[in-house]
Amino acid sequence: MSGEAPKYIEFGAYSRHVPPTIPVAVQQATGRFLGTRAARVAEMENWEALRQAASDLRLHTLAHLDVYLERLEQQVTAAGGRVYWARDAAEARAHVLGIARGCGARTVVKVKSMATEEIGLNHAFEQAGIQPFETDLGEYIIQLAGTGPSHIIVPAVHLKKEEIAALFREKLGVDAPADPVALTAIARAALRERFLAAKMGVSGANFLVAETGTLVVVTNEGNGRMCTTVPEVHVAVVGIDKVVPDWESLTVLLKLLARSATGQKLSTYTSFITGPRRSDGEGGPKELHLVLLDNGRSRILADEVARETLKCIRCGCCLNVCPVYKNVGGFAYGWFISGPIGAIFTPQMLGTRAGRELPYASTLCGACVDVCPVKIPITKILLHLRRRIAQGDRVAPPSAPLATRVAARLARWSLATGWLYRLGARVTPILEAPLARDGWIRWLPAPLNRWTQVRPMPAFRGGFRAWWAAHTKGRSTP
Amino acid sequence: MQRPVQLFVTCLGEQFYPNVLQQMVAILERLGFTVEFPAAQTCCGQPLYNGGFQDQARGVARGFLHAFGEGDTPIVSPSGSCVDMVRHHFLELFPPGSAEHELARGMAGRTFEFSEYLVRKLGITDVGARFPHQVAYHASCHHLRGLGLATEAKQLLAAVKDIELVPLPEEETCCGFGGVFSVVYPEVSRAMMQAKVRNIIGTGAAAVVACDAGCLMNIAGGLRQAGSQVRAMHLIEVLASQGSAR
Numbered sequence: 219m220s221g222e223a224p225k226y227i228e229f230g231a232y233s234r235h236v237p238p239t240i241p242v243a244v245q246q247a248t249g250r251f252l253g254t255r256a257a258r259v260a261e262m263e264n265w266e267a268l269r270q271a272a273s274d275l276r277l278h279t280l281a282h283l284d285v286y287l288e289r290l291e292q293q294v295t296a297a298g299g300r301v302y303w304a305r306d307a308a309e310a311r312a313h314v315l316g317i318a319r320g321c322g323a324r325t326v327v328k329v330k331s332m333a334t335e336e337i338g339l340n341h342a343f344e345q346a347g348i349q350p351f352e353t354d355l356g357e358y359i360i361q362l363a364g365t366g367p368s369h370i371i372v373p374a375v376h377l378k379k380e381e382i383a384a385l386f387r388e389k390l391g392v393d394a395p396a397d398p399v400a401l402t403a404i405a406r407a408a409l410r411e412r413f414l415a416a417k418m419g420v421s422g423a424n425f426l427v428a429e430t431g432t433l434v435v436v437t438n439e440g441n442g443r444m445c446t447t448v449p450e451v452h453v454a455v456v457g458i459d460k461v462v463p464d465w466e467s468l469t470v471l472l473k474l475l476a477r478s479a480t481g482q483k484l485s486t487y488t489s490f491i492t493g494p495r496r497s498d499g500e501g502g503p504k505e506l507h508l509v510l511l512d513n514g515r516s517r518i519l520a521d522e523v524a525r526e527t528l529k530c531i532r533c534g535c536c537l538n539v540c541p542v543y544k545n546v547g548g549f550a551y552g553w554f555i556s557g558p559i560g561a562i563f564t565p566q567m568l569g570t571r572a573g574r575e576l577p578y579a580s581t582l583c584g585a586c587v588d589v590c591p592v593k594i595p596i597t598k599i600l601l602h603l604r605r606r607i608a609q610g611d612r613v614a615p616p617s618a619p620l621a622t623r624v625a626a627r628l629a630r631w632s633l634a635t636g637w638l639y640r641l642g643a644r645v646t647p648i649l650e651a652p653l654a655r656d657g658w659i660r661w662l663p664a665p666l667n668r669w670t671q672v673r674p675m676p677a678f679r680g681g682f683r684a685w686w687a688a689h690t691k692g693r694s695t696p
Numbered sequence: 697m698q699r700p701v702q703l704f705v706t707c708l709g710e711q712f713y714p715n716v717l718q719q720m721v722a723i724l725e726r727l728g729f730t731v732e733f734p735a736a737q738t739c740c741g742q743p744l745y746n747g748g749f750q751d752q753a754r755g756v757a758r759g760f761l762h763a764f765g766e767g768d769t770p771i772v773s774p775s776g777s778c779v780d781m782v783r784h785h786f787l788e789l790f791p792p793g794s795a796e797h798e799l800a801r802g803m804a805g806r807t808f809e810f811s812e813y814l815v816r817k818l819g820i821t822d823v824g825a826r827f828p829h830q831v832a833y834h835a836s837c838h839h840l841r842g843l844g845l846a847t848e849a850k851q852l853l854a855a856v857k858d859i860e861l862v863p864l865p866e867e868e869t870c871c872g873f874g875g876v877f878s879v880v881y882p883e884v885s886r887a888m889m890q891a892k893v894r895n896i897i898g899t900g901a902a903a904v905v906a907c908d909a910g911c912l913m914n915i916a917g918g919l920r921q922a923g924s925q926v927r928a929m930h931l932i933e934v935l936a937s938q939g940s941a942r
Contacts, residue, residue, distance in 0.1 A: 233884050241887065397935040405804070541870050545887040579881060581838035581874025582746060583889075604748030618748070628743055632750035634759045643711060658920060668879040672886040673917030682705060682714040686733050689721070 224568035227552030229575040240376045240547040244368075247375045248538035254481025255535065255589075262477070270519040272474050273593035275467045276529035280519060286428040286461045287510065292333060293431025295492025299506035306513050309335035309531040314339060314420065314453055315346050321451045321505070323417040325410075329435065329442045330354035332370055332532060333423030333455045333511055335554035335568075339420070344677045350420070351412040353441040358405050362389045368548030370555055371479050371534040376547045393682045404549055409441070419445035419503070423456045424531070425471060426508075433491040433508070436475065436484075439550040442489055452494070452503040457511050459528040471531055474591035478533035514567045520612060523602045527562050536596065538588035551576060568608050574617045576625045577603040640683070698730045702764060704773035704782075704807065707739040708909035711920025713774075716909075719812060719936035723823055736763035742781040744876050745789075761786070761799045770817070771807040774909045774932055775908050777875075779809045784842065809839065811907060811931060815848040821855045822914075827937045828858035829902040831866055833869045834892070849907055849931050856934060864904070865895045866871040872879065873914040885914070893918040898927055903927040905934055 259265050279286055291301045304310035310333075318326060326343065328334065328350055329439035332368055340361070343350040352361040356373040360366065361693030362385055364643035374382070379396045394404055421442065425434040433440045433454055446452050462468050476482040495502035519525055537543045537557030546555035552573075553564045561580055565573030577600045586596045608626065612617040616623065632638050653659045662670045669675050697703075701724060705717050705856050741756030760782070764771060773779050786800035814820045833853060839845050853861055872878065872888025879885075892915060896904045904926060906912050916928035 230881060233881050236883075389875075435907070464874065541888050541891075542786070542881075542884055543873070545884050545891075577748075578877065579884075581837065581870045581877045581885075583870035583874070584841035585870070586866070588841065601746065601748070604746070605750050608748030609751055622747075623749075626747060626749040626752045629744060630755045631739070633739040633744075634756045636736050636738060636759070639707075646711075658917075665879070668882045671919050672878075673889065673914065674880040675917060676712050676913055678711050679714050680711055682710050682717050685714065685718055685733070686721075688731075689718075 224572040225552075226331050226572050227564065227568075227575060229546075229550050229552065229579050232550040232552075233546050233579075236546050236550070239378060239381070240368075240549075243376050243378045244547050245544050248373060248544055249371075251480055251535075251538045255478060255538075256469045256481075258477040258481050258483060262473075268470060269591055269593050272531075272591055273529060275463070275470060276343050276531075276592050277526070279461060279463055279467070279623055280459070280525060283461065283519065286463055287458060290426055290428040290431060290461050291510075293428065294493070294506075294508050295431070297431045297506075298496070299431065299508055302338075302507065302509045304509055304511045304513070306510075307511040310337045310455055310511050311339060311342040313507075314455060315342060315348075317451065317453050317505075317507050318343070318346070318348055318418055321417050323451070324607070325349045325412065326417070326418040326420050327351050327353050327412050327416040327417045327445045328357070329421040329437065329445045330373065331420065332367075332554055333422045333457050334420060335367060335503075336457075337455065337511065338490075351409065351416070351451050353407055353409050353412070353445055354437070354439060355402060358409065359385065362386070363548070366554050368556065369534060369537055370532050370557075370559075375442065376549070402548050413444045413448050416449045418451040418453060419447075419448050419449040421452065421454050423454050423460060424475065425468055426456055426461045427463075427465060427468055428461050428468060430492055433489075434468065434472075435489040435491065436485045436487070437489070438480070438486045440487055442487055446489065446491055448496065450503055451505045451507070452491075453507045453509065454491075455509045455511060457513070458515050459530075466590065471592075475531055475533050478589065478591040498572050517613075518566050521566075524562070524566055524596050524599055525560075527566060527599055529594050530559055530560075530563070531592055533591055535589045535591065536594075539585045539589050540580075541583065541585070542581065546579075550579070558596045558600075559594070560595060562594075562603060565607075567605050570603065570604060570614045570617045574607045577607060594651055641684075643678075643680050646686065647680055650678060698728065699815075699817045702771045703731055703733045703767050704737065704740075704764070704771045704778065705733070706778045706909065707912070708772055712913060713909055713930060716774055716930045716932050720932050721773075722854040723932065723936055724772070727818070727820065727823070732769070734763045738763075738936055740778050740781045740786075741789075741917055742778060742785075745781065747849060750789060757786055757789050757800075758796065761796055761803065762792045764803060766799065766802065767804075768806060769938050770813065771803065772810055772813050773807065774810050774930060775910075776809045776836050776845065777908055777910065779807055779812075780838040780842035781835055782807045795885050809843055809845065809907065811848040811852055812845050814844060815851055821851045823852070823855070825855075825935045825937050826857040826859075827934050829859045830862050830900065831934065832862050832864040832896055832901040832904045833867060834864060834871065834896070834904055834906040834908050834911065836911045837870050839907045840911045845907075849905070850900075852931065852935060853905065856937075859934070862899045862901050863940045864899055864901075866891070871911050871915050871918075873910045875910060878910075878914060882936055889914055890922075893922050893924070897924050899924065901926060903929045903934070905929050905931050907931050 494506040543557040741753035744751035790796040
């Protein structure tokens with residue numbers, strides 16, 4: 219993040235005013251994905267062994283990332299591609315814009331890519347007078363709507379078909395019925411010409427195979443093949459964490475990815491791209507450029523606990539299963555990546571000053587840990603980051619509000635001091651007596667009103683110690 | 697032969713559910729245990745730990761370690777999340793090699809959640825209770841995923857006379873409590889709690905049973921706000937029951 223300080227992410231403020239249509243749309247879609255996922259997982263006898271293998275191989279790759287990245291660079295270069303290294307988002311944008319200017323592109327077509335969302339590439343294109351066209355249906359929709367993605371694999375998951383139809387009518391001036399087939403046909407017709415006109419296609423990649431320098435792009439709509447083969451120039455922007463050692467490793471991850479994401483055995487299209495076309499007789503682009511993006515990943519790598527964040531293969535399953543995500547949607551998380559993985563990734567990438575609310579956006583229920591195909595210990599990393607925020611660590615000084623830190627010290631003092639704890643337990647029921655009715659408290663002063671504004675609180679009862687004393691009276695003391 | 701157990705009552709248990717603690721003592725005594733209550737105990741430090749305040753949590757955990765001390769008497773608690781704290785997180789709070797780390801290691805090995813202790817350690821599923829009502833079971837997160845107790849509470853419920861267990865849709869979905877979460881993001885907590893309450897009411901059960909005071913406070917509050925007559929009960933309340941609902 220060169221230059222500008224990242225904007226503070228207001229999860230709490232957003233969560234107080236979630237548009238009511240969002241949880242409905244999100245829960246419908248994620249429920250469907252989880253249902254099919256469960257069926258696919260049940261078919262696999264070795265699912266747990268696969269998860270373990272995937273976790274091991276991702277950790278191994280991260281531990282030797284330098285080796286595999288160098289091998290990747292050699293192999294991509296040997297296949298006729300060109301590799302660029304980008305330390306941060308600005309460098310990555312500069313590389314891509316440089317390539318676009320070099321080939322004289324006025325328009326570019328894009329496959330859904332979280333890495334280009336991460337670096338804000340579309341905005342940079344527009345600033346440079348180049349028009350980017352998203353070609354994945356979901357990305358096309360959110361580009362029309364002018365928002366970021368609200369889910370890492372289904373970017374427009376927050377919208378219902380009626381809302382999409384209204385958006386098409388408004389932005390495209392066409393008569394769009396609230397019918398998915400008709401809406402897809404409208405988008406397809408609009409996009410077809412873009413594919414043919416664009417000089418440059420931009421993609422991400424789900425994986426990079428170091429062994430052969432192969433980009434692996436997984437899609438369901440076929441737009442990925444169009445973007446990476448029709449234009450003369452193909453640019454891929456990919457995080458350095460996406461490298462896998464070899465094809466054998468890749469097969470393990472591919473088995474897990476689609477099943478975890480959409481409940482498919484395999485996505486409709488899995489494209490393997492090794493270099494540009496070798497002769498004019500072949501299909502495919504004349505030039506292949508690979509921009510490898512660090513943007514803070516190597517910093518995460520240095521943190522032993524948090525490192526496992528980078529095992530992520532972006533299946534989105536942790537979002538689908540997360541009760542918090544399903545009630546707030548993706549925009550609450552303030553960046554392109556949301557849900558549990560966003561809650562641990564974003565504060566590390568943008569810093570805990572901007573992202574301090576996110577690690578607390580979890581009940582630590584652990585549902586995400588159960589389904590993660592690469593076994594990221596998400597709750598453990600959430601706690602690790604909460605510690606960074608509350609009291610600071612090697613990576614960052616504390617960023618929690620002073621009042622919270624003072625309250626924690628007071629809580630420690632009263633909970634760890636026996637007589638004070640027992641005194642509190644005796645005094646509280648007396649203090650709250652005027653507020654309690656039928657054993658319930660409907661109102662409490664701030665900050666405790668944060669409980670009672672949502673549901674009544676059972677009244678303090680206490681009295682166990684007195685009961686115990688009476689119960690054990692006459693018993694020989696232990 | 698009288699076997700001793702130590703009660704770990706938990707701070708929420710002591711302040712909000714003293715009846716559950718009394719019933720737990722009664723059941724354990726009926727099973728032939730001599731129950732001890734280390735009176736110096738306060739809280740395990742979980743709220744501070746989960747808030748990220750590990751240094752403060754360490755201070756509270758230290759008090760816990762000294763309250764229960766050395767020895768090999770089993771420590772039994774009516775809360776999955778508090779046992780999860782003692783078993784899995786105390787060790788992280790004290791540097792390996794320190795006396796407190798060793799004390800924590802011993803405590804991790806002898807601290808049990810109530811249903812876990814009965815079913816896994818003692819092999820007991822029938823405690824002689826009778827509860828002639830329909831009951832739905834909510835799987836508390838730390839009980840289920842933290843301690844891996846997927847069937848123990850249900851086995852105990854199944855052995856209760858005249859009880860009818862009805863399936864709760866999304867039984868394993870969090871109720872929205874989440875400790876500090878419930879007051880940091882109350883609106884999200886409410887949305888999750890309301891979904892849980894809708895599912896509970898939909899079963900038509902007379903009571904919903906869980907094994908953690910935090911979840912019960914949240915769910916009971918939600919049920920009350922919804923004007924529902926469904927009771928949120930701790931497992932122990934059902935196991936201590938001898939006939940009527942109250």
